[in-house]
Structure formats: C-alpha cells, structure tokens
Amino acid sequence: xxxxxxxQRDGNLKKASKEAISEGKRLGSALSLPLGVVVLGKGxxxxxxxxxxxxxxxxxxxxxxxxxxxxxxxxxxxxxxxxNGAKIVVFPGTSMCVDFAxxxxxxxxxxxxxxxxxxxxxxGKLIVRKPVYSGKAIATVEFKSDIAMVTLxxxxxxxxxxxxxxxxxxxxxxxxxxxxxxxxEMKEAGKVELTEATIIVSGGRGVKGPEYFQNELQQLADLxxxxxxxxxxxxxxxxxxxxxxxxxxxKVVSPKVxxxxxxxxxxxHLAGMGTSQYIIAxxxxxxxxxxxxxxxxxxxxxFKVVPALxxxxxxxxx
Amino acid sequence: MNIMVFIKxxxxxxxxxxxxxxxxxxxxxxxxxxxxPYDEFAIEEAxxxxxxxxxxxxxxxxxxxxxxxxLRTALAMGxxxxxxxxxxxxxxxxxxxTAKALAKVIEKHNPDLIFFGKQGVGxxxxxxGQLVAEMVGIGHIGTCIKLEIDGDTIRGExxxxxxxxxxxxxxxxxxxxxRGLNEPRYPxxxxxxxxxxxxLEKLTPxxxxxNADEVGLAGAKTVYVSLELPPARQAGKKIxxxxxxxxxxxxxxxxxxxxxx
Numbered sequence: 071x072x073x074x075x076x077x078q079r080d081g082n083l084k085k086a087s088k089e090a091i092s093e094g095k096r097l098g099s100a101l102s103l104p105l106g107v108v109v110l111g112k113g114x115x116x117x118x119x120x121x122x123x124x125x126x127x128x129x130x131x132x133x134x135x136x137x138x139x140x141x142x143x144x145x146x147x148x149x150x151x152x153x154n155g156a157k158i159v160v161f162p163g164t165s166m167c168v169d170f171a172x173x174x175x176x177x178x179x180x181x182x183x184x185x186x187x188x189x190x191x192x193x194g195k196l197i198v199r200k201p202v203y204s205g206k207a208i209a210t211v212e213f214k215s216d217i218a219m220v221t222l223x224x225x226x227x228x229x230x231x232x233x234x235x236x237x238x239x240x241x242x243x244x245x246x247x248x249x250x251x252x253x254x255e256m257k258e259a260g261k262v263e264l265t266e267a268t269i270i271v272s273g274g275r276g277v278k279g280p281e282y283f284q285n286e287l288q289q290l291a292d293l294x295x296x297x298x299x300x301x302x303x304x305x306x307x308x309x310x311x312x313x314x315x316x317x318x319x320x321k322v323v324s325p326k327v328x329x330x331x332x333x334x335x336x337x338x339h340l341a342g343m344g345t346s347q348y349i350i351a352x353x354x355x356x357x358x359x360x361x362x363x364x365x366x367x368x369x370x371x372x373f374k375v376v377p378a379l380x381x382x383x384x385x386x387x388x
Numbered sequence: 389m390n391i392m393v394f395i396k397x398x399x400x401x402x403x404x405x406x407x408x409x410x411x412x413x414x415x416x417x418x419x420x421x422x423x424x425p426y427d428e429f430a431i432e433e434a435x436x437x438x439x440x441x442x443x444x445x446x447x448x449x450x451x452x453x454x455x456x457x458x459l460r461t462a463l464a465m466g467x468x469x470x471x472x473x474x475x476x477x478x479x480x481x482x483x484x485x486t487a488k489a490l491a492k493v494i495e496k497h498n499p500d501l502i503f504f505g506k507q508g509v510g511x512x513x514x515x516x517g518q519l520v521a522e523m524v525g526i527g528h529i530g531t532c533i534k535l536e537i538d539g540d541t542i543r544g545e546x547x548x549x550x551x552x553x554x555x556x557x558x559x560x561x562x563x564x565x566x567r568g569l570n571e572p573r574y575p576x577x578x579x580x581x582x583x584x585x586x587x588l589e590k591l592t593p594x595x596x597x598x599n600a601d602e603v604g605l606a607g608a609k610t611v612y613v614s615l616e617l618p619p620a621r622q623a624g625k626k627i628x629x630x631x632x633x634x635x636x637x638x639x640x641x642x643x644x645x646x647x648x649x
Contacts (some may be wrong), residue, residue, distance in 0.1 A: 084549070138553065140518065140528060165484035165527065165548045169530040172483070172515035180485060181609025184514050192627035201618070202511055206405040207510075208616050215609040220476045249527030252543070256551035294648070312568045313547055318401045318509060319425045319567060338401045342458055344621065345468045348646045350638060356628065366641045367626035368634045378635035386639050386649055 071128075072098040073106045073156035075147055075171075076121055077164045079138075079254075081113030084161035085266060085302060086224040091124040093189065093227045094160045095234070102189040103157060105234060108150045110143055110243065114137050118238055124229030125232035128154075130239050138166060139247035144173035146243035151178060158196055163221040166384050171221055180217035185322070187226050187345065195221075219229040224265055224305065225324040225343070233366050262297040264314065269327045272299035273309075276332020276353060276372055280309040286376050287331065299343075300324065301333045317342035324386075331372045335360030350371055352376075389443035392499035393434040393467065394490055394516070395427035397451050397458035404615070412612045414523040422585050423497070425459045426505025428572035433535060435501045436465035436570060440450035441537065443500075444468045444599035448493055450478055450486060456588065464575030470588040480605025483511075487519035489603050492596035494524050499553075499560060504533045511645040519565035527557030533568040 074094035104127040161167035175182035318338035329345035351364035447462040450473035459470040504517035521528035529544035
C-alpha cells in the first residue's frame with residue numbers, strides 16, 4: 071500500500087494534503103499498489119468525502135487524539151502503516167507533518183526524505199529529488215530501508231482527481247501524549263500564508279520602512295489574494311516580522327508568481343524563492359542580480375510602480 | 389539543570405555550491421564553515437536557560453575535526469564543555485544514522501533539556517531533533533519561537549499555517565529552535581579566550597556502544613546517488629519604462645502569462 075497522511079485541522083483539509091494524495095495515487099498506479107489515506111484528529115470524519123475524490127482506496131479515520139500531539143500522531147500513522155504493509159508513506163510538507171513525520175520514521179525504521187520536489191519509480195523502487203543548500207543544488211536520493219518516507223514541498227505536485235474504492239476504516243489512537251498542543255491562535259482571517267500562497271508580494275531593502283509593508287504592499291497583496299514576503303534585509307531592519315522572511319534562513323516558497331519589490335536578489339534570497347514558477351522583479355538598479363532570474367524585470371522606482379499597479383489591477387478586476 | 393545542545397557545522401550561506409568529481413558531494417575547498425544559523429538560536433537559548441536556572445551546558449557535534457571550531461564558537465558563547473563525535477565510521481550519515489548516534493549521547497549523559505536548531509542549512513532535513521526525541525522516548529517542541537520553563541513543564545510556541553500553537557511537554561524534552569526564539573550573542577574576546585581552555589571530549593561509535601555498521605553511511609536509511617546544480621533560470625523580458633506603462637505590462641503578464649488574474 072501507498073499510505074498518505076492528510077493534514078487537516080478542524081475539518082479543513084489543506085491543499086498540500088490534496089497534492090500529497092494526488093501524488094500517492096500516481097505512485098500507486100506506477101507500482102500497482104492501492105492507495106490508503108490516514109486522517110487524524112478533531113474534524114477528521116468531515117474530510118473523508120473530499121479525500122475520496124482524489125482516488126483513495128481506503129481511508130483510515132480517527133477523531134483521536136483531539137489535539138495535535140507529535141508523538142501520538144506518529145503512533146497513529148505508524149500503526150496504520152505497519153498493519154497495512156505500507157511500502158511508501160507520503161506526507162504533505164506542512165508545519166504539522168514536518169514536525170512529526172521524523173517520529174514515524176524512527177518508529178518504522180524507515181528512511182525519510184523531506185521537502186522533495188520530484189519522484190521517479192525505477193525497477194520498482196522510489197527515487198526522489200530534493201533541493202539542498204536551499205536550492206543551490208538538487209540531490210537525487212535512494213532509500214536503503216524497506217519502507218520509503220517522504221514529505222512533499224507544497225505547491226509543486228499537481229492535483230488530480232481520480233477513482234478509488236473509497237472504503238472507510240475507523241480506528242482510534244490510544245495512549246498518553248508526551249507532548250501536545252494546549253493552545254492554538256489563528257491570525258486574523260483572510261491573511262494568506264506564505265508557504266501556501268499562489269502569489270507572493272515581497273519587499274526588500276528598497277521598500278525603505280515598515281509603513282510600506284503595512285500599507286501599499288499589503289493592499290497589493292489583498293487585491294491579488296497574495297501573501298506578503300520579505301527579504302532578510304527588511305526583516306533585520308525590523309520593518310516586518312521574521313515569519314515573513316523568504317530565503318535560506320527563512321521560508322522556502324514555490325508560488326506560481328513571486329513579485330519582488332526593491333529586492334536585489336542575494337544568493338540566500340534566490341535560494342528561497344528560486345522554484346517560483348514566475349518571478350516579477352521591480353528594482354531601480356538595472357544590475358540587481360534578481361533580474362537574472364526574473365521572468366519579467368522592470369527597471370523602475372517601485373514607489374511609482376506599486377500605486378500605478380494597484381490602480382491597474384483594480385481596473386482589471388472591475 | 390543539565391542542558392545539552394546539538395550543533396552542526398555547515399558551509400556559510402553565501403557559499404556558491406560546486407559539485408565534486410564524484411557527482412554526489414560538494415567541493416569543500418575554499419568553503420567558509422560556520423555554525424548552522426538555526427543552531428545559534430539553540431546555543432543562545434541553552435546558555436540563557438543556564439543563566440536563569442543554573443546548571444551546565446554541554447555542546448555536541450558530529451563531524452570531521454574541523455567541526456571543533458564550531459564547538460569552540462559555542463563554548464565562546466557560554467557553553468561549558470564540548471563533545472565531538474569524530475570517526476571515519478560516522479561519515480556519510482543521513483538524518484537517521486546521525487540521530488542514532490546522538491540519541492546514545494543523550495542516554496549516556498541524561499540531560500534535562502536538549503536543544504537543536506530546527507534544521508542544518510545544507511541538507512535541510514529538518515528531522516534530526518524529532519528523530520532523536522522518538523529514539524530516546526521523550527517529548528519535543530519543534531520550530532520553537534518562544535519558550536517557557538515552569539518546574540518540569542515546558543511550553544513552546546511554534547508557527548503553524550495561519551497562526552501559532554503552543555505545545556506543552558515535560559522534562560526531559562527536546563526543543564528545536566527557529567529564528568525568532570532569541571537574538572544570539574556574538575562571542576566576545578574574553579569568551580573566545582576562555583573557550584580555548586574548556587574541555588572538549590571526542591567520542592567514537594565504540595564509546596557510544598554502537599557498531600560501525602549502525603552509524604554513518606552503513607547505518608543510513610537514505611543515500612544520495614547524485615547531486616546536480618539546478619537548471620539555470622532564464623531571465624525573461626526586461627523593461628525600462630514609465631511607471632504607468634510598467635504597471636500595465638505587469639498586469640498583462642499576470643493575466644496572460646501567469647494566468648492568475
């Protein structure tokens with residue numbers, strides 16, 4: 071069996087989970103193995119129908135534990151994997167899975183390759199590719215263990231709906247949590263998360279201060295349904311919280327469109343956004359390295375381009 | 389409190405990567421080696437915790453002899469003693485076989501609180517801390533940005549998509565440090581001088597009760613078969629026009645090329 075873990079919170083199935091199930095189905099077809107999907111925690115039952123759309127042959131559902139616990143979640147996934155002879159275990163690269171998938175790997179004594187961007191089946195075996203040195207190089211990795219485990223980089227693997235037997239198996243995860251979530255605070259609704267965003271509007275040193283992030287760039291992002299990103303220079307200057315930092319020591323992102331305003335394009339920054347499908351850069355320095363990777367490079371003063379762009383987008387959407 | 393912090397020496401983030409002749413490793417000549425940036429947060433938090441609650445901090449690394457300089461940096465930041473897992477058998481380790489060796493260090497020293505950086509920049513595995521927690525059988529708080537210790541209970545905040553969650557666990561526990569947890573201090577001259585005299589112990593697999601086939605490449609569950617440079621991105625259209633025209637061009641691009649409008 072190919073086993074996929076579907077990350078959901080309170081009945082919200084993440085897009086990255088659907089990507090993982092779609093990829094699980096593709097691997098299942100290539101290896102002639104059925105696809106199992108395991109979903110845990112409060113709200114698990116309510117995402118079963120959505121999971122079935124992506125071709126699950128079996129959906130293993132447990133409403134327990136009621137709060138996220140890295141060790142109990144690992145226990146649940148490892149149990150299903152063992153009982154069903156999983157050959158490959160696939161996780162979406164969400165904050166939850168990045169946190170507990172290694173514990174499953176220890177329980178199953180299985181190799182885990184994180185943040186993969188491509189798979190290949192060769193002689194019945196899984197081979198994966200993973201950016202290393204934050205994308206400055208790409209490693210091809212093989213497994214020496216009987217079970218292969220991966221986490222997928224979000225926004226890279228395509229969604230594909232398909233048919234499956236869709237049998238539902240309920241189970242429960244027992245035991246006392248060594249560690250568990252005791253509080254969850256969500257930011258204001260409507261804000262788009264960097265790692266999940268289709269479009270990112272990002273600012274660098276050229277933005278010159280915190281106000282521009284809060285006002286113009288946020289306004290542009292809201293219009294586009296985009297997330298706001300930043301270069302390390304902007305974060306270090308204290309203009310925006312570090313959770314927005316894109317780059318080698320920030321978040322690695324793969325949006326469809328990455329818009330870089332006043333970002334010169336240091337190697338560490340390019341490493342963090344280099345797998346974006348399209349890059350649009352606005353910078354007044356014609357020699358800025360960002361232009362070497364930009365699909366559309368605009369040599370201009372961002373303080374003049376951004377307001378004009380906001381007006382144009384309003385017009386386009388009207 | 390008996391505190392332990394695990395660190396990794398990595399190439400400076402400014403390093404331009406060149407692939408070695410074997411096709412699966414990088415050219416190490418001319419690389420400036422540094423303490424992995426996330427490990428600096430781990431060291432800082434370990435030292436801060438000692439300053440607040442008393443105790444001792446042991447810094448541990450696995451790597452070739454050059455990793456001694458990373459350990460000395462940590463000692464200069466205020467750690468008290470160092471352990472280096474150095475042996476040819478450790479070479480070629482993946483996250484799993486690294487964790488296997490590090491877990492033995494914990495079992496040998498029984499620390500109350502253990503810190504890791506959330507990932508070593510380079511292989512970017514983001515898994516050794518959690519693997520060790522599972523192997524040792526204790527709780528962990530991953531990618532922690534705020535930590536509170538209250539007796540034997542520890543609570544850490546971590547970022548999740550769209551918000552934050554607080555994880556609670558009991559000591560002994562592992563915390564993996566994320567940017568935001570603290571501001572790492574720079575080692576000062578006095579710290580650097582003192583660090584030279586602090587003890588540094590070297591351990592082999594046998595010292596940890598492990599066979600050579602359980603560590604390094606032999607004990608690994610994954611193996612790099614090749615390493616390549618990514619395909620070079622082609623620069624597209626570059627324009628130098630009036631802002632209004634530029635805005636129109638960008639909107640056209642979003643509509644027709646990227647198809648997101």
